[in-house]
Amino acid sequence: MIRLEHLTLRREDSLILDDVSLEIQPGENWVILGRNGSGKTTLLEMMTGYLFPSSGSVTVLGHTYGEVDLREVRKEIGYIGPSLMEKLTLRDPVWEVVATGAFAYLRFYQRIPQEVKEKALALLEDMKLGPLAHHAFGSLSQGERKKAMLARCLMVDPKLLIMDEPCAGLDLYEREKMLAEVDKLRRRDTGVVYVTHHVEEIMPLFTHVALIHGGRLAGAGPKEEVLNEDMLNRVYDLPIALEWAYGRPWIKMKPGGIPS
Numbered sequence: 001m002i003r004l005e006h007l008t009l010r011r012e013d014s015l016i017l018d019d020v021s022l023e024i025q026p027g028e029n030w031v032i033l034g035r036n037g038s039g040k041t042t043l044l045e046m047m048t049g050y051l052f053p054s055s056g057s058v059t060v061l062g063h064t065y066g067e068v069d070l071r072e073v074r075k076e077i078g079y080i081g082p083s084l085m086e087k088l089t090l091r092d093p094v095w096e097v098v099a100t101g102a103f104a105y106l107r108f109y110q111r112i113p114q115e116v117k118e119k120a121l122a123l124l125e126d127m128k129l130g131p132l133a134h135h136a137f138g139s140l141s142q143g144e145r146k147k148a149m150l151a152r153c154l155m156v157d158p159k160l161l162i163m164d165e166p167c168a169g170l171d172l173y174e175r176e177k178m179l180a181e182v183d184k185l186r187r188r189d190t191g192v193v194y195v196t197h198h199v200e201e202i203m204p205l206f207t208h209v210a211l212i213h214g215g216r217l218a219g220a221g222p223k224e225e226v227l228n229e230d231m232l233n234r235v236y237d238l239p240i241a242l243e244w245a246y247g248r249p250w251i252k253m254k255p256g257g258i259p260s
């Protein structure tokens with residue numbers, strides 16, 4: 001589904017990505033985990049074709065970037081990230097913001113087909129946002145906006161869904177509601193790539209983890225293999241205790257990590 005081969009990105013004197021290779025097969029759902037500034041967003045932007053590597057190649061859904069019309073590839077990819085959220089019109093009704101996903105528009109300037117409206121309303125209903133469908137998008141809480149963004153992506157039944165920290169800024173309750181919706185993606189034939197800082201967001205839906213550290217892949221593979229205390233201690237430079245419960249990994253901090 002995605003093949004990244006020897007990706008390197010240089011900016012001025014720094015190496016932002018350093019020889020990253022990763023293969024994501026159909027049926028796998030991946031989390032990209034790493035500290036601030038480790039290169040996670042850069043990697044996602046290469047998968048969506050918004051950024052090109054200094055060297056290496058990116059193949060997504062069978063298309064090698066640089067050889068295809070990226071607009072065509074993007075029709076098959078859903079994306080949730082901070083940059084898109086900022087562009088949406090806050091006074092538009094929620095259902096209309098969701099419906100724009102059918103055409104990859106930011107706003108409608110023409111009549112919206114009835115079947116598109118019905119699909120948007122059904123997706124909102126499924127996410128328990130039905131009662132808010134006719135409210136202004138800007139009146140929603142942060143968590144409700146994120147769920148509406150997910151509904152917007154699902155308007156086209158994407159083959160691949162790329163999510164950049166969708167739970168950032170959410171309180172515990174809103175985060176868990178969002179994660180429950182993310183986990184429901186198991187019912188669909190959509191591959192998911194999900195960037196986060198937080199180990200506990202790795203829901204049962206996810207099969208694989210890539211740990212990125214200083215622009216290099218520190219580990220990549222089935223989540224139970226990659227997520228171990230040695231690896232986390234190394235990447236986060238903290239004495240971390242890891243536990244699996246309810247199908248999710250959780251971390252606890254052992255004392256003595258940060259010098260006082």
Ligand SMILES: Nc1ncnc2c1ncn2[C@@H]1O[C@H](COP(=O)(O)OP(=O)(O)OP(=O)(O)O)[C@@H](O)[C@H]1O
Binds near residue numbers: 011
């Ligand atoms: N255009 C640029 N020019 C120079 N440096 C850049 C540029 N874009 C990103 N960087 C640097 O590359 C590194 C990786 O950035 P990136 O946004 O991919 O990290 P991240 O893992 O997503 O971080 P965070 O978790 O904080 O969002 C950072 O050190 C950042 O400052």
